[in-house]
Amino acid sequence: MxxxxxxxxxxxxxxxxxxxxxxxxxxxxxxxxxxxxxxxxxKLLYVPILPQLYGVDGFSAGLMYNEPVRNALVSFKFNGAVYKKEFFAHYMQVPPEWTADCIVPVPLCASRMKERGYNQSALLAREVSKRCGLPLREELLKRVRETEKQSLMTHDQRLKNLKGAFRASEDCRGLSIILIDDIKTTGATLCECSKELKKRGAARVYALCACCAMEKGSGNE
Ligand SMILES: [Zn+2]
Structure with missing residues (x-):
């Protein structure tokens, strides 16, 4: 009844x-x-079939980074609108062909964490973990060095800026990991995180983002 x-x-x-x-x-x-x-x-644009991203075993993203998505992301990331995590996570589908053991967010620098009070990628990672049932393993990747803001940097400048910024745990040995970030701009952050996880023995690293900016320098990481 x-x-x-x-x-x-x-x-x-x-x-x-x-x-x-x-x-x-x-x-x-x-x-x-x-x-x-x-x-x-x-106006929302779903991300079409993506060119594969250097340094990761698979890449997927929910939405193209256009004006309405940018507005939502800016308030989610910089103005405390943490409840928007559910909106973004809705579009972050784990491709069925990925065989993964756990979810790991891209970590935030300590200074930005202090200023913002939360890591938007960790919030998204928790949502994705809840939805796909894979465990969240935030402790597997840490940010160990402060980095400069990257929004106006080229891919090569970003790679240089991020060098040695992350430290992965030995516990990631043999694991297939889905790395989560809010936005993919040049892919430098995802590439550097993947390199570090693989250095510590991760078997595979996939990257899943809420949105994807195609043009260089249009992101706001
Ligand atoms: Zn609207």
């Missing part, structure tokens, strides 16, 4: 659709299940 409160809720959804702030444009609007208005929904 359907419970009466369920029927009431279904009726309320029909007659009083939820007016909430859209995750992307921040306006009050009727939003879909992912929390976005129809105008922004129409």
């Amino acid at each position: 359907i419970k009466p409160n369920r029927i009431l809720k279904a009726a309320a959804d029909v007659f009083f659709p939820q007016h909430l702030k859209c995750h992307c444009c921040n306006r009050e609007a009727v939003v879909n299940e992912q929390g976005i208005c129809s105008e922004c929904e129409g």
